[in-house]
Amino acid sequence: MEPIPEDSIVRINVGGIRFQCYRKALNTFPDSKLASIEKLATECYRNDSNEFFFDRNPLLFAFILDGYRKGLLHLPKDHCGITYKEELEFWNLSARWVAPCCWETLYKCDSDVETMKQLLISFKRTNEKMLVKEGSDDLKTRLWQFLEIPNSSKHAMVWSMFISAIILASTLMQALASLPSFQVEPSEVEKETLKRYTKWYNMPFGLTKPHPSILYADFCCHVILSIEFIVEFVVCPNRRSFMLSPVRIIVFVSYVSYWIDIMLELNLDKLANSHALNVYVVFKYMTILMLGRLFYITKQVPAFKILGLTFRSSKQELKILVFMLGVLVFGFGYTLFITELLQESEINNVFVAMYWALITLTTVGYGRYVPTSVLGHVVAGACALCGVLVLALPIGVIASAFYTFYYNHKYASKHLALAF
Incomplete structure (x- = not known):
């Protein structure tokens, strides 16, 4: 096709909508596709209607053609920036020609896409329908869904609420054990052991211990929580990922330290040397890790997950x-x-x-x-x-x-x- 004169009108049909402009307007962006529209004649020119036809979005092309006339490209606020980027790529238009007032519309879609990608990754990690292999419906899989995914069924939600209540009750027991009204005096042998604490560590230790009812209630809570943790580990589809979770590592260590601490607590009168007392003190302080169990409750509240993503x-x-x-x-x-x-x-x-x-x-x-x-x-x-x-x-x-x-x-x- 021969070059079109600069003052001639070019007819462009985009998606069934006809547009007209002077040929010289198409030279505004020299590297674009329309700047050398004559080279597209073999593919896009229709002799019967004397026009160039492109099967693209006519609404967006109206803004693109207006950019040729003004020298800057403006974007519609009610369109997706990704779609506009695709149109710019088709017409070989660089994003540097977009007007500053439209930068937010053009680039905001990138942050939205990145946000959705992070959310989808989070869903894949927590949603049981994405963790479990398709078509898998054996007992281990159903039990894993029941224990780990509260939204998998109504029974799973009830169980999750029950475990959350047990965690809160155990935490409450730990708090009540520090109140004087829920403490009792130890035996004479245990008093002697506590006095040795004071002598060896050169710091005062309280001459009281939690009430037996508090210890028994906390013991029952930990029995349920420990069994639930063990069953989760047994039925988990990926045990390596299960144990590499930071929260589960903290919970595992807290459970181990609790059971060692409770055994030492029940045999306090038999701790006769400083090494045994050192072990008791260490595991006594490690029980603070049991606060990590509270992260279990966050599985039911999406806001905590969103806060971490934020x-x-x-x-x-x-x-x-x-x-x-x-x-x-x-x-x-x-x-x-x-x-x-x-x-x-x-x-x-x-x-x-x-x-x-x-x-x-x-x-x-x-x-x-x-x-x-x-x-x-x-x-x-x-x-x-x-x-x-x-x-x-x-x-x-x-x-x-x-x-x-x-x-x-x-x-x-x-x-x-x-x-x-």
Whole structure:
């Protein structure tokens, strides 16, 4: 086909809609497909209607052709950015020609796609219909679904609520055991053992122990939880992944430490040497890991899972938050130390001043360290204002990411439910 004169009108049919423009307008973007439209004549030109035909989206082409006329491409706000990118790729148009006012529409789809990918990965890890092989319906599989996936059936949901209640009851027992009203005096032999604690470790140990009813109730809770953990491990389709889970490692260690601790507790009068007492103290402190069982309850609350995804996707914002907080803590802390240097103040070193700055910046306001000089009060006021204004900026971005994950999680749940 011979070159079309610059002042001639070119007719372009896109998806059944006819567009017309001057040939010189198509030269706005020299590297695009329409800039050399004559080369497309063998494929797209129709002699009967004297026009070029392209089977593409006519609504989006209207914005693209308008970009040829204006020199900048504008995007419709009500269209998917991915679809527009596909159109730009078809017409050989670079994204650098997109107007700044439309950058958000063009690139927001990338973050949305990344968000959905992370949600789908999370669903594949937690949804039993994706973990279990297709067509598998044996007893182990059904038992695994029953124990691990609360949403697999009504009975599984009831069991999950029962286990959650047992975990909360066990945690409550641990808390009640620290109250004087739920403690009793040990035997004379156990008192002698506790006195040896005080002598060997040079620190006072309480001469009381939890009430037997508290110990028995906690014992029953741990029997149920331990059996449930063992059965989960036996029926798990992938035991290696099961035991490599950080939460399950913590729970496993906490159960082992509890059973060792309870055996030592029942035989407290037989701990006659320092090595046995060392073992008892170590496992006594390790029982704090039992708080990791509370993560079991989070399986029923999607918000906790979304919160973890939010933190993982907001690493850059968290880095900015930590960096800004560190700079402000050091700056205001050192400044306050200088202003209080000649005063009779409890802020007598830089580290105390930095602790004060951290408490003030995070708007906690807790602590006995306060400035006493007039200049110190000025620094304190500036520090409080910076904490409210500066630190709120990255937190707002993280909160926005949480809302995005939360609503996309709802959409993904509904969409994936259609596949099963």
